Amino acid sequence: MQIKTIFAGFGGQGVLMMGYTFAVAAMREDKIVTYLPSYGAEVRGGTANCTVAISDEEIASPIASSPEFIVVMNKPSLHSFQNKVQTGGILFLNSTLIDEDPSRGDIESIAIDAGDMAEGIGDARTANLIMLGAFIKKTNLVNIDAAIGGLGDIFEGKKKVIEMNSNALTIGYDSLK
Amino acid sequence: MRGNTVVGEAAIRAGCTCYFGYPITPQNELPEYMSRRLTEIEDGIFIQSESEISAINMVLGASVAGARVMTSSSSPGISLKQEGISFLCGDELPAVIVNMVRGGPGLGNISPAQSDYFQSTRGGGHGDYRTVVLAPASCQEMADLTMEAFDISDYYRNPVLILADGMLGQMMEPVTFENYKPRELPKKDYIIDGAKGRPSRFVRSLILNTKDMEEHNWKLMRKYKMITKNEIKCDEFMMDDAKIAVVAYGTAARIAKGAVKRARKEGLKVGLIRPITLWPYPSEVIKKWARSVSLFVVFEMSAGQMIEDVELSLKGSSEVYFYGRPGGVIPTPMELVKIISSQYYQKGF
Amino acid sequence: MKKVYSRPKYLKKVPMHYCPGCGHSIVAKLITELVEEMDIADRTICIPPAGCAVLLYNYFDFDCVESAHGRGGAIATAMKRVLPDRVIFTYQGDGDLAAIGTAETIHAANRGERFTTIFINNAVYGMTGGQMAPTTLFNQKTTTSQFGREMRRDGAPIKMSEMLATLDEGVAYIERTTVIDVPSIKKTKKAIKKAFQIQMDDIGFSLVEVLSPCPTNWKMNPLQSCKWIDEDMTKVFPLGVIKDITENKKVKEAVNAD
Numbered sequence: 141m142q143i144k145t146i147f148a149g150f151g152g153q154g155v156l157m158m159g160y161t162f163a164v165a166a167m168r169e170d171k172i173v174t175y176l177p178s179y180g181a182e183v184r185g186g187t188a189n190c191t192v193a194i195s196d197e198e199i200a201s202p203i204a205s206s207p208e209f210i211v212v213m214n215k216p217s218l219h220s221f222q223n224k225v226q227t228g229g230i231l232f233l234n235s236t237l238i239d240e241d242p243s244r245g246d247i248e249s250i251a252i253d254a255g256d257m258a259e260g261i262g263d264a265r266t267a268n269l270i271m272l273g274a275f276i277k278k279t280n281l282v283n284i285d286a287a288i289g290g291l292g293d294i295f296e297g298k299k300k301v302i303e304m305n306s307n308a309l310t311i312g313y314d315s316l317k
Numbered sequence: 318m319r320g321n322t323v324v325g326e327a328a329i330r331a332g333c334t335c336y337f338g339y340p341i342t343p344q345n346e347l348p349e350y351m352s353r354r355l356t357e358i359e360d361g362i363f364i365q366s367e368s369e370i371s372a373i374n375m376v377l378g379a380s381v382a383g384a385r386v387m388t389s390s391s392s393p394g395i396s397l398k399q400e401g402i403s404f405l406c407g408d409e410l411p412a413v414i415v416n417m418v419r420g421g422p423g424l425g426n427i428s429p430a431q432s433d434y435f436q437s438t439r440g441g442g443h444g445d446y447r448t449v450v451l452a453p454a455s456c457q458e459m460a461d462l463t464m465e466a467f468d469i470s471d472y473y474r475n476p477v478l479i480l481a482d483g484m485l486g487q488m489m490e491p492v493t494f495e496n497y498k499p500r501e502l503p504k505k506d507y508i509i510d511g512a513k514g515r516p517s518r519f520v521r522s523l524i525l526n527t528k529d530m531e532e533h534n535w536k537l538m539r540k541y542k543m544i545t546k547n548e549i550k551c552d553e554f555m556m557d558d559a560k561i562a563v564v565a566y567g568t569a570a571r572i573a574k575g576a577v578k579r580a581r582k583e584g585l586k587v588g589l590i591r592p593i594t595l596w597p598y599p600s601e602v603i604k605k606w607a608r609s610v611s612l613f614v615v616f617e618m619s620a621g622q623m624i625e626d627v628e629l630s631l632k633g634s635s636e637v638y639f640y641g642r643p644g645g646v647i648p649t650p651m652e653l654v655k656i657i658s659s660q661y662y663q664k665g666f
Numbered sequence: 667m668k669k670v671y672s673r674p675k676y677l678k679k680v681p682m683h684y685c686p687g688c689g690h691s692i693v694a695k696l697i698t699e700l701v702e703e704m705d706i707a708d709r710t711i712c713i714p715p716a717g718c719a720v721l722l723y724n725y726f727d728f729d730c731v732e733s734a735h736g737r738g739g740a741i742a743t744a745m746k747r748v749l750p751d752r753v754i755f756t757y758q759g760d761g762d763l764a765a766i767g768t769a770e771t772i773h774a775a776n777r778g779e780r781f782t783t784i785f786i787n788n789a790v791y792g793m794t795g796g797q798m799a800p801t802t803l804f805n806q807k808t809t810t811s812q813f814g815r816e817m818r819r820d821g822a823p824i825k826m827s828e829m830l831a832t833l834d835e836g837v838a839y840i841e842r843t844t845v846i847d848v849p850s851i852k853k854t855k856k857a858i859k860k861a862f863q864i865q866m867d868d869i870g871f872s873l874v875e876v877l878s879p880c881p882t883n884w885k886m887n888p889l890q891s892c893k894w895i896d897e898d899m900t901k902v903f904p905l906g907v908i909k910d911i912t913e914n915k916k917v918k919e920a921v922n923a924d
Contacts, residue, residue: 160489163489167491172491173489173490173491174488174489174490175488175489175490176484176487176488176489177487179342179343179427179483179487198574200571200572200573200574200575200576200578200650201571201572201574201575201649201650202484202488202571203484203572203647203649205649205650205651206651334748335744335747335748337744360748362744362747362748364743364744364747364777366740366773367769367770367772367773368769368770370737370740370769370770371737371739371740371769371770371773372740374733374734374737374740374741374744374770375740375741375743375744376744377737377740377741377744378731378740378741378742378743378744378745378748379744379745379747379748381731381741381745382744382745382748382749383748384748386744400734401734401737404734408732509711509729509730509731509745510711510729510749510752511708511709511710511711511728511729511749511752512707512708512727512728512729513708513709514708517707517726517727517728517729517730518729519723519729519730519731519732520730520731520732521723521730521731521732522732523720523721523732
C-alpha cells in the first residue's frame with residue numbers, strides 16, 4: 141500500500157504544518173513516510189503546498205503526480221490541484237473559503253467548513269488541523285490518537301499550542317460521521 | 318528530519334567543528350542549522366562569509382589548521398568555489414562540500430536538477446584533479462554519506478562533494494545516525510599549527526619546477542586510482558533478468574525506481590542501476606550487465622551528462638538511450654514508464 | 667671581535683629571488699627578526715599571497731600556508747578561529763589586498779579578526795610584469811596604463827588603510843610606513859611589532875601598510891625609487907598611524923588588567 145496526499149493553500153494557513161502533523165502521525169505508527177514541502181521563491185509568492193507519501197514499503201518517488209487525496213484550503217489551490225487527483229480519489233475542501241464544487245465527476249469531494257469552525261473555537265489559525273482531523277476520520281490512514289500524540293513532538297513544551305491544536309484535530313475528526 | 322538538516326546533524330556527529338557558507342536557496346536550512354548547532358559544541362566555529370569564494374578559502378584555512386570542516390551551497394555558489402576546490406586538491410587538504418543542485422545555467426531556478434554532474438565529476442576548476450562525488454537518494458543516505466564523506470576526505474586528503482538537490486534537501490524522512498562506522502585514519506602530520514617541537518613546514522600548490530609539478534600530478538593520480546579501487550558504491554535493483562537497465566542517480570533514481578516497479582507490474586523485464594559514487598564511477602558494474610542487458614536507458618534531470626560515463630563504460634558494446642528533463646522539471650514515474658515500455662516494444666523484447 | 671650583526675635565526679639560508687632594491691626582502695627580514703625577538707617562532711603562521719611574495723615560505727623558517735590570490739583574509743580568519751593562540755599574519759600586495767581580495771580584507775577587518783596583515787604597497791603588479799594596480803598613482807605609467815593612470819578610465823588610487831580605518835571597533839590598529847631609509851625601516855619594524863602585540867592581546871584586527879620600492883617595474887634605480895616614494899607616493903599615501911584604538915583609555919585598561 142502506498143498513499144500520496146497533497147495539502148495546498150496559501151502561506152499562513154498552516155498548510156505545511158497540516159502535512160507535517162500527518163507525516164509525524166504516520167511515522168509514530170511505524171509507517172514509511174516522506175514529506176516534501178514546496179520551498180523558496182515558490183512559497184514567498186503566497187501559495188504553499190506539500191506532499192506526504194505513506195507506505196508500508198520503500199517509497200520510490202516522493203512526488204505525487206496523481207495522488208489519492210488532495211486537501212485544498214483556498215480557491216486558487218482548488219483550481220491548480222483538482223485535476224491531479226486520481227479517478228476515485230477524494231478532494232477535501234475548505235468550504236469557508238471555497239464556494240464552488242470541483243469540476244470533475246469522477247472523484248468524491250468533501251466540504252469541511254474548517255474556517256468557520258476554527259473561528260468557533262476562538263482561533264482562526266486552527267482551520268488547518270480541523271481540516272486534518274476530518275481528513276483522518278474519512279481516510280482512516282492513521283489513528284487520530286497518533287496525530288494528537290505527535291503534536292507533543294512538534295510543539296515541544298508549548299502546552300497552550302498543543303492543547304489548541306489537539307482540540308482542533310478532535311473537532312475536525314468528530315465533524316464527519 | 319529535513320534533508321538539509323540531516324546533512325548538518327550528520328556532519329556534527331562525524332566530528333565536524335567548522336562550517337563556513339553564504340546564503341543561497343535551496344540549502345539555507347543547512348547553514349541555519351549549523352549556526353545553532355555549532356554554538357552548542359566545544360570549539361564549534363560558524364561564520365557566514367562575505368562570499369562563496371571567501372567561504373571555500375575559510376574551509377581551506379580550517380582544514381589546514383587540522384579541523385573537520387564543511388561548506389554547502391547551490392549551483393551558482395559552487396561555481397564560485399571552484400578555484401578554492403582546485404587549491405584544496407593541489408594542497409591535498411580534506412573538506413566536505415555540499416551542493417544542493419538547482420536548475421541552470423546562470424541564475425536558473427531553485428527547482429531540483431542534476432545539471433552540475435560535469436562540473437562535479439570532471440573537476441570543475443582548473444588543473445588535473447578529481448573530487449570524490451557522493452550522490453544520496455534519501456534522507457538516510459544523506460546522513461550515511463555525509464558522515465562517511467568526512468572519513469573518505471581525511472583518509473585520502475582530498476575534498477569530497479555531496480551532490481544532492483533541492484528536493485532531497487527539503488524532503489523529510491525518518492533517519493538514524495547509527496549506521497556510521499568511523500574508519501581508522503592516518504594521523505594528520507601535514508597540518509599547519511606552528512612549528513612547535515618540529516621543523517617548520519608549509520602547505521602550497523605552487524611548484525614552479527615542471528618536473529616536480531609533474532611528479533605531484535602523478536602522485537595525485539596514484540591517489541585517484543586508489544580511490545577508484547576502494548570507494549566505488551553502486552546500487553542494483555531487479556537487474557537479474559533485466560532486458561532494459563535504467564541508469565539514474567539521486568532524485569532521478571527514486572523516480573526511476575518507481576517507474577521500474579510499475580513496469581515490472583506490467584511484466585516488463587526492467588532493472589535499475591543507481592551509481593552512488595559519481596566519481597569514481599561504477600563503470601565495472603555497467604560493463605558487467607552489458608552481457609545480459611540489451612538497452613541502457615540513462616535517465617537524468619539534465620540534458621544529458623552522466624550518459625557520457627555510461628557510454629565510456631560500455632565503449633560501444635551496448636545500445637544507450639537517453640531520457641532527461643533539464644531546467645528543474647521533476648519528471649514523473651509514469652512518464653518514464655512510457656519511455657521504457659515504448660523502447661521495450663520497439664526493440665521487440 | 668664583537669659580533670654586532672647576524673642573520674636572523676628564522677630567515678632560511680637560501681638566496682632570495684627578489685630584485686635588487688626591492689622592499690620585500692627588507693620586510694621579510696624585519697619579520698624574521700621580530701619572530702626571534704618576540705620568541706614566537708613555534709606559534710607563528712604566515713599566509714603568503716600570490717605575487718612576488720608567494721615564495722616567502724622558502725625564506726621563513728616557521729609554518730606557512732599558501733593562499734590563492736586575494737584570499738589570505740579568509741584563510742587567516744579560519745586558521746585563527748581554529749588556533750586562537752597562534753600568531754597569524756597575512757602578507758599581501760596591493761593587487762592581492764586592494765583589488766581581487768578587497769571583500770575578504772574588508773570583512774575580516776570588520777569582524778575584527780585577530781590576525782595581522784602586512785600590506786606591501788608598491789603601486790604596481792610586480793610578479794606579472796608591472797601592470798596597473800589599484801594603488802597606482804595618477805599619471806603613473808604602467809604596462810596597462812601606458813600613458814599614465816587617469817580618473818575617467820581607471821579610477822583613483824585606492825586608500826585601503828583609510829577605508830579600513832572607518833570600520834568599527836573590529837579594526838584596532840593601522841599604520842602606514844615605508845622602508846626607504848634606516849629610520850623608516852626602524853619605524854616599520856616597530857609598527858609590525860605593535861601589530862603582532864595587538865593580535866596577541868586579543869584587541870582586534872591590525873594592519874601595517876608598507877610603501878615599498880619596486881625599481882624593476884618602476885624602471886628606476888633603487889635610489890630613484892626611494893626618492894619617488896618620499897616625494898610622490900607619500901603625498902597620496904601619507905605615512906603615520908591611521909587608526910589606533912589602544913590609545914583609547916578603556917582598551918589600555920582592559921589589556922593591562924590581564
